[in-house]
Amino acid sequence: MREYEMMLITDPDLDENKRKEIFLKIEEMIKNGGGEIIKIEDWGLREFAYPIRKKNMGYYTVWEFRSNPEIPLSLKSNFRLMKEIFRVMILRRENVKSYKKKKEE
Numbered sequence: 001m002r003e004y005e006m007m008l009i010t011d012p013d014l015d016e017n018k019r020k021e022i023f024l025k026i027e028e029m030i031k032n033g034g035g036e037i038i039k040i041e042d043w044g045l046r047e048f049a050y051p052i053r054k055k056n057m058g059y060y061t062v063w064e065f066r067s068n069p070e071i072p073l074s075l076k077s078n079f080r081l082m083k084e085i086f087r088v089m090i091l092r093r094e095n096v097k098s099y100k101k102k103k104e105e
Contacts, residue, residue, distance in 0.1 A: 001034075001066045001067060001068060002066065002067065002068075002069060002092055002093075002094075003038070003064065003065070003066050003092065003093035003094070004063075004064070004065055004066070004067065004071075004072055004090055004091065004092055004093060005062065005063070005064050005090070005091050005092075005093050006062070006063040006064075006065070006072075006075070006088065006089065006090045007060065007061075007062050007063075007087075007088070007089045008026075008060070008061050008062075008063065008079075008085060008087075008088050009052075009058040009059065009060055009085070009086045009087040009088070010022065010058065010059045010061070010084055010085055010086065011053075011055070011058070011059070011083075011084045011085075011086065012045055012055060012057045012058055012059050013055075014059070018084070019059065022082070022084055023040075023061070026063070026075070029071070029075060029078065030065050030067055030071060030075070033067055033068060033070065033071040033074065034067065034068060034071075035065055035066055035067030035068065035071050036065065036066050036067075037063065037064070037065045038064040038065055038066060039063075039064045040061060040062070040063050040064075041061065041062040041063075042061055043060035043061060043062060044059065044060065045057050045058070045059055045060075046058060046060050052086050052087065053086060055086070058086050058087070064093065072090040075088070075090065076088060076090065
């Protein structure tokens with residue numbers, strides 16, 4: 001199993017219950033695929049550099065999880081169907097760590 005980091009930007013107009021419902025679905029997709037969630041960081045509302053879907057802000061969360069390589073592909077394809085999710089980026093943790101090391105040097 002590999003470790004991944006996923007940044008998710010959701011619609012800022014969603015109420016807390018709807019956002020939790022979406023996050024539970026994501027958690028379920030990861031766990032049903034044999035993965036496990038390491039950590040979820042809530043970054044809250046942040047302003048965009050440019051409008052996305054006529055909105056200037058989005059709700060950011062960062063997920064760290066372990067899974068088989070098929071899970072991130074499945075997540076991305078499911079996210080395309082969810083209008084509440086504005087953007088998603090999934091990276092392998094080893095690539096994130098090497099980027100952070102290069103940035104520090």
